[in-house]
Amino acid sequence: MKSTETKQHHRLDHAPFLVKPGRKVRIADFDPSYTAGFKNKAEAREALLEDVSALAAAQELLWASSKYAVLIIFQAMDAAGKDGTIKHVMSGVNPQGCNVYSFKAPPDEERQHHFLWRPVRFLPARGRIAIFNRSYFEEVLVVRVHPEFLEQQWVATPLRKAADAKFWNDRFDQINSFERGIVAGGTLILKFFLHVSRDEQRRRFIDRLTDEDKQWKFSPADAHERSFWNDYMRAYEEMLTATSTEYAPWYVVPADHKYFSRACVADIIGSRIQELGLECPKVNKQQLAGLNEALQKLQAEGEIA
Secondary structure, eight states, X not given: OOSSOOOOSOOOOOTTTBOOTTOXXXXXXXXXXXXXXXXXXXXHHHHHHHHHHHHHHHHHHHHHHOSOEEEEEEEESTTSSHHHHXXXXXXXXXXXXXXXXXXXXXXXXXXXXXXXXXXXXXXXXXXOEEEEESOGGGGGTHHHHSGGGGGGXXXXXXXHHTOSHHHHHHHHHHHHHHHHHHHHTXXXXXXXXXXXXXXXXXXXXXXXXXXXXXXXXXXXXXXXXXXXXXXXXXXXXHHHHHHOOSSSOEEEEEOSSHHHHHHHHHHHXXXXXXXXXXXXXXXXXXXXXXXXXXXXXXXXXXXXX
């Protein structure tokens, strides 16, 4: 295996999903039902399987070379399909080289630290993949929609009372600096916003509530947060505008059709890892001599037997 290049019958144009740095984002400009020409689930499923295979090969090289790490971040409204996307896209990955972390409401210990203290402990080592199911971006999304949460974070009173545009812009700057340092240290950061429409979220909520096998997925808090939909969209627009950078860009992935969002995410991940140009480690002359000696001993054992 010389590189991560694999022969695939499809390759998506990623431009429609990429948030260009410096661009002011309007969520309405992204169609959540877009499928990039895929006609049906079967066609998208075939593409997904190709990408899953390519990703498995890429992970093997990532692990073997140990030169880069990969951090994959998923943000979305409830029922957008984060869990399912992670499950399907990473289905071919060796679990020994991948970790998934879900960022739920922080406990007291984490709230007593700077909001970026939490993710530092879960950053991937070189050769590994880490997936953040929600992330530190919750601190400029849910906390922005519910600024009262700042009272639980021991944020200094003057700062808490002045949670205005400057407060949030400072947090955006801190995130960008944090990610710049991570990338400089050899980590590829891939950030996905799974964009589901409000109508599709409503359908999925109803499906969960009426299916006994899915009711466990629903929480009354989901319906409560839905009432803040417009506030969340404004928060997402500002966050995407401020934190999509050349070194860590955002991708807005249409999520009304799960079959497409999964294929799209897999395609982007596989492509971006391929761009790293990974190769299997090469043995030097001394190592090769040792390998040849081991080979000769094993062959001699067979001859004796």
